[in-house]
Amino acid sequence: MKKVNAVVVGAGAAGGIVAKELSTAGLSVVLLERGRWYTANDCRKDDLRNQRTTVLGNAFGPDDEGNPRVVWDPQTGPRTLLPSEGGYQNNAACVGGGTLSYGAMAWRYMPQDFRMRSIYGAPAGSSLEDWPITYDDLEPWYEKAEYEIGISGDYSGSPFFGPRKRPLPMPPLAPNREFQILEPAAKRLGLHPFHIPMARNSVPYNGRGPCMRCRWCVGFACEVDAKNGSQNTVIPTALATGNCELRTECMAKEILTDDRGRARGVAYFDADGRLQEQPCDIVIVSACAIESARLLLNSKSRLFPNGIGNRHDQVGRHLQGHHYTGAVGFFDFDTYDDVGPGASIAVADYNHGTPGLCGGGALCNEFIRLPIQMIDRLPVNTPRWGLAHKKAMRSFYKRNIAVMGPTQPIPMADARITLDPAVRDKWGMQVARISGNVHPHTFEIGIVQAQRSEAWLKEAGAVSTVVNAGRPTTVSAGQHQAGTCRMGNDPQGSVVNRNCQVHDVDNLFVIDGSVHVTNGGFNPALTIMAIAYFASDSLVRNWNATGFRS
Amino acid sequence: MQSSRDGVSLTRRQFVAAGAMGGAALAVGCTGHNQGDWDFLNDEQARTLTAICDQIVPADDFPSASQAGVLTYIDRQLARHYRRHRNAYRDGLSSADAMSWQRHGRDMAALSAPQQAQLVAAIEKENSAFFNLVRSHTLEGYYGAPRHGGNRDAVSWRMVGMGEPPVRGRAQYDERKGAAS
Numbered sequence A: 001m002k003k004v005n006a007v008v009v010g011a012g013a014a015g016g017i018v019a020k021e022l023s024t025a026g027l028s029v030v031l032l033e034r035g036r037w038y039t040a041n042d043c044r045k046d047d048l049r050n051q052r053t054t055v056l057g058n059a060f061g062p063d064d065e066g067n068p069r070v071v072w073d074p075q076t077g078p079r080t081l082l083p084s085e086g087g088y089q090n091n092a093a094c095v096g097g098g099t100l101s102y103g104a105m106a107w108r109y110m111p112q113d114f115r116m117r118s119i120y121g122a123p124a125g126s127s128l129e130d131w132p133i134t135y136d137d138l139e140p141w142y143e144k145a146e147y148e149i150g151i152s153g154d155y156s157g158s159p160f161f162g163p164r165k166r167p168l169p170m171p172p173l174a175p176n177r178e179f180q181i182l183e184p185a186a187k188r189l190g191l192h193p194f195h196i197p198m199a200r201n202s203v204p205y206n207g208r209g210p211c212m213r214c215r216w217c218v219g220f221a222c223e224v225d226a227k228n229g230s231q232n233t234v235i236p237t238a239l240a241t242g243n244c245e246l247r248t249e250c251m252a253k254e255i256l257t258d259d260r261g262r263a264r265g266v267a268y269f270d271a272d273g274r275l276q277e278q279p280c281d282i283v284i285v286s287a288c289a290i291e292s293a294r295l296l297l298n299s300k301s302r303l304f305p306n307g308i309g310n311r312h313d314q315v316g317r318h319l320q321g322h323h324y325t326g327a328v329g330f331f332d333f334d335t336y337d338d339v340g341p342g343a344s345i346a347v348a349d350y351n352h353g354t355p356g357l358c359g360g361g362a363l364c365n366e367f368i369r370l371p372i373q374m375i376d377r378l379p380v381n382t383p384r385w386g387l388a389h390k391k392a393m394r395s396f397y398k399r400n401i402a403v404m405g406p407t408q409p410i411p412m413a414d415a416r417i418t419l420d421p422a423v424r425d426k427w428g429m430q431v432a433r434i435s436g437n438v439h440p441h442t443f444e445i446g447i448v449q450a451q452r453s454e455a456w457l458k459e460a461g462a463v464s465t466v467v468n469a470g471r472p473t474t475v476s477a478g479q480h481q482a483g484t485c486r487m488g489n490d491p492q493g494s495v496v497n498r499n500c501q502v503h504d505v506d507n508l509f510v511i512d513g514s515v516h517v518t519n520g521g522f523n524p525a526l527t528i529m530a531i532a533y534f535a536s537d538s539l540v541r542n543w544n545a546t547g548f549r550s
Numbered sequence B: 001m002q003s004s005r006d007g008v009s010l011t012r013r014q015f016v017a018a019g020a021m022g023g024a025a026l027a028v029g030c031t032g033h034n035q036g037d038w039d040f041l042n043d044e045q046a047r048t049l050t051a052i053c054d055q056i057v058p059a060d061d062f063p064s065a066s067q068a069g070v071l072t073y074i075d076r077q078l079a080r081h082y083r084r085h086r087n088a089y090r091d092g093l094s095s096a097d098a099m100s101w102q103r104h105g106r107d108m109a110a111l112s113a114p115q116q117a118q119l120v121a122a123i124e125k126e127n128s129a130f131f132n133l134v135r136s137h138t139l140e141g142y143y144g145a146p147r148h149g150g151n152r153d154a155v156s157w158r159m160v161g162m163g164e165p166p167v168r169g170r171a172q173y174d175e176r177k178g179a180a181s
């Protein structure tokens, strides 16, 4: 195969941006994606088969056949799971990665989120750290992501975010009924509600139309292409340069190295299952936190017997996601107006600054709940089946609001990805094994966040509430997975440097949620995108200075 | 709901018309089972399963689980996505009938409704893994997308007050993709 400048593994949030930035800078790029490329015609709003409710499978990958993972649950020991089973911790496998079907909340983290250890000190046993970069380093790249991907919303109601130079490029969608109910209640409580920033067109933008406010947003593709991911923004731009070739249904097997320990290419299985080798000058791994770590661990050689970049046993550690807690409130009037996407209002008053708590998180109203998602979210004491259950579905389906939020997790070094010794995927590769948990203080914060959600709902007029604040036995990484190839200045305690370059392999990069040191009290995608722009910028500058040519 | 979306009522009526055609096409493929016409279940299993499902979602002014096509949903998935649960169904259904014989001297399907309700409560206690599986599948079939054979004519969605989807520009995609796969 003809050598190219760069191979990017994974066409998701980060990989799409890296491919675009490198190809527009003139590098030749091969973008490998294990999944398929879906269009609006494939969107099929199927409430039993999507990326949120997966009882009949994941609509946007991976398939249940041949893609197992193992979860080490302290109560049951190792369990081999299918991608459609909850504990698998799936995000997605398709062009666009998670951004084809995500809810598209697109937050900036707060300045404090990058300095958690300095602000709070590390709780005993945790691996809480500061990032080697600050909010100010990322600010211009947040802005670039907001304008290139296309974000609507309005932060102006909240005084808690870091400084920004430009407003969001699009106004928020008109408030739905839940917004109208929750906003005055929040203000009465002295909170600062605002419009959730969303990667969703509220007005025509980037040559595509606005959201038509349907019922099926989170977990689904958008049939009018109003939801903005890498698949309808940066990846088409990358392909239009003529410098980028996207190869779908191609599963990266390992990063190949030369005898000096530098990356020389990527071995992958093509759509027909044939093993191919793509030689290149630099390799960028953007396969999402769990699979990026797995690919590094599976890339063994004489110089890297435990996997490339893993000299100090750091690859796969500090796995985190978000611990979601909140409450459902039941009302004696209709709260449901069938105006999608549903999620609309947030408060960020509780992200930092509560004495005794190491952080916090945003609280938001939830996306539209489809009936199938309500079956276990009825008022306390509702029987699980029978006429009473059916009646409760009827009485409360249109009369409830869910408020919840992602508690900023306190990471632990032993929450991690390793290679399972026994289980292999359909290509014969060892699969990811997930084990460990976040620091227990995370759950204490989660309880407080749930009580705050309940208080907001009660103020809004809820006649009864159900509080949801569980304590999962293994780390809840899933769609917000992050942290497995930590960014840091110390090669012994991290995998990549501040530019996402693997410490001991100068032409190998990990650019995706893996590099997050901590995961903020917000959904992570916009930060992943900002980091992709930030890291691509330094990569291109380095390239132009011929830093990588061996 | 109606009042808030008057602006799309015309579109909605058109959508309903299109939906009715789609529904007819669906009916040919997957409803109205004759004897022995199941993909996985045998008739005896189907009768027992009907009894259990109809306790989980009984009829009132809206149809019961089986009336809304839940058996079709479960049977189809046992031949597809839920193949891995076949043994659980085989064993669970025969043990339900065994319990019924032990307590009442006949098949579960032949019991009165209150007796069936009692038996389902007993199954929930004594064979909770099986009960939870059937409960999940029943509720999926009843409240999930009609394209999979359950929730016939979107009856549960109408029951909860969702109305027809206020969606512009969807029908073309539904038609192109056809019924479930």
Ligand SMILES: Cc1cc2nc3c(=O)[nH]c(=O)nc-3n(C[C@H](O)[C@H](O)[C@H](O)COP(=O)(O)OP(=O)(O)OC[C@H]3O[C@@H](n4cnc5c(N)ncnc54)[C@H](O)[C@@H]3O)c2cc1C
Binding pocket: A009, A010, A011, A012, A013, A014, A015, A032, A033, A034, A035, A051, A052, A090, A091, A092, A093, A094, A095, A096, A097, A098, A099, A101, A102, A103, A104, A105, A106, A107, A218, A219, A220, A250, A251, A252, A253, A286, A287, A288, A289, A291, A292, A295, A479, A480, A481, A511, A512, A513, A514, A523, A524, A525, A526, A528
């Ligand atoms: C239903 C849903 C709702 C969500 N809602 C939100 C939200 O509202 N806000 C938010 O911020 N985030 C949300 N997320 C999460 C968001 O999508 C992820 O944080 C983001 O996509 C992660 O970006 P990434 O670049 O790390 O990985 P991804 O976007 O997952 O991209 C990784 C890509 O790499 C590919 N890949 C993996 N391994 C290989 C291999 N070996 N060879 C080739 N290709 C490979 C995968 O197929 C995938 O396409 C949601 C996700 C889902 C699924």
Ligand code: SF4
Binding pocket: A200, A211, A212, A213, A214, A215, A216, A217, A218, A220, A221, A222, A223, A224, A225, A226, A227, A340, A341
């Ligand atoms: S709610 Fe809007 S953005 Fe989301 S899928 Fe529907 S039309 Fe698309």
